[in-house]
Amino acid sequence: MKREPNKKAVGLFLIIGFALLACLIGQSVLHKMSVDKKGICVMYFNESIQGLSEGSPVVFRGVEIGRVTRIRLVANPEDLKFQVPVYARLKPIGNMGPDSIWGKIWKKDDLLDTLVKRGLRARLATQSYLTGQLMIELVMLPNSAAETVQEANDADFPQIPTVLSRTEEISKGLDKLQVREIVAQVNNITELLGKELPILLPALAQSAQNLDKTLGKVARSSDVTISNLNKTLVDISDAAKSLQNLTDYLERHPEALIKGKKGN
Helix, strand or coil: CCCCCCHHHHHHHHHHHHHHHHHHHHHHHHHHHHHHHCCEEEEECCCCCCCCCCCCEEEECCEEEEEEEEECCEEECCCCEEECEEEEEECCCCCCCCCCHHHHHHCCCCHHHHHHHCCEEEEEEEEECCCCEEEEEEEECCCCCCCCCCCHHHCCCCECCECCCHHHHHHHHHHHCCHHHHHHHHHHHHHHHHHHHHHHHHHHHHHHHHHHHHHHHHHHHHHHHHHHHHHHHHHHHHHHHHHHHHHHHHHHCCCHHHHCCCCC
16 A cells, blocks of 8 residues: 655655755855955045946056945935945955965954055046046045045945045135136226227327327437537547647657747
8 A cells, every 4th residue: 555645744844945945045145245245345425426437447556456346326315415435346455375464464354444544545536538437546645634424334344535536626726716706807807998998099099109209309319419429529539639649749859849840
């Protein structure tokens, strides 16, 4: 007689099997999530990140050390403020062998925190002027303030403080120079000149004509004066020659002072 299977045992076996499969899947998912979070950091930029996209490089001293993995837009419904967290995965630094100096340094849990305290900052930089693509540049700026953003969703990720890009710093500097006020003053001066020039130009033309006439008179007077001066110089030259001749004659004939010149 054929024996019927124990339905309870089969059901229990299936339940245990499904439970084990669910545990394996859950463990795999958790492991993947933990691996995905490893090496991820977050940065908050206080300027437009147009040109930055997922996959954009993160460089330090010209060397690519990571890539942007995610960009979010977070809105606060209470004060209607918007924040843009940018996530990047950083590569291990140097030779990561267990006995290497880099491996020993990187094993420190507070390495990134130590670098931030020493001035590690992130800023946007131009990757291509032709396409306008941006990248993230990590720089050491010990004298800059380390301002961080407290976001509950990012509590698991280390945060790198950010500073303004060079382009944004120039823009801020131009704002401080009050360019609009300077342009307004230039416009006022231009309008004033536009009103006054039709009045000033005829007066300037008349003054130029009078100056030309005066210079002509002075030139003619100067010609006469120069001619008279030349005649005077000629007379002085002739008198000097006569005096020189008399001096030479007296040297040769000193008795002429008493007897007078012969032949007279």
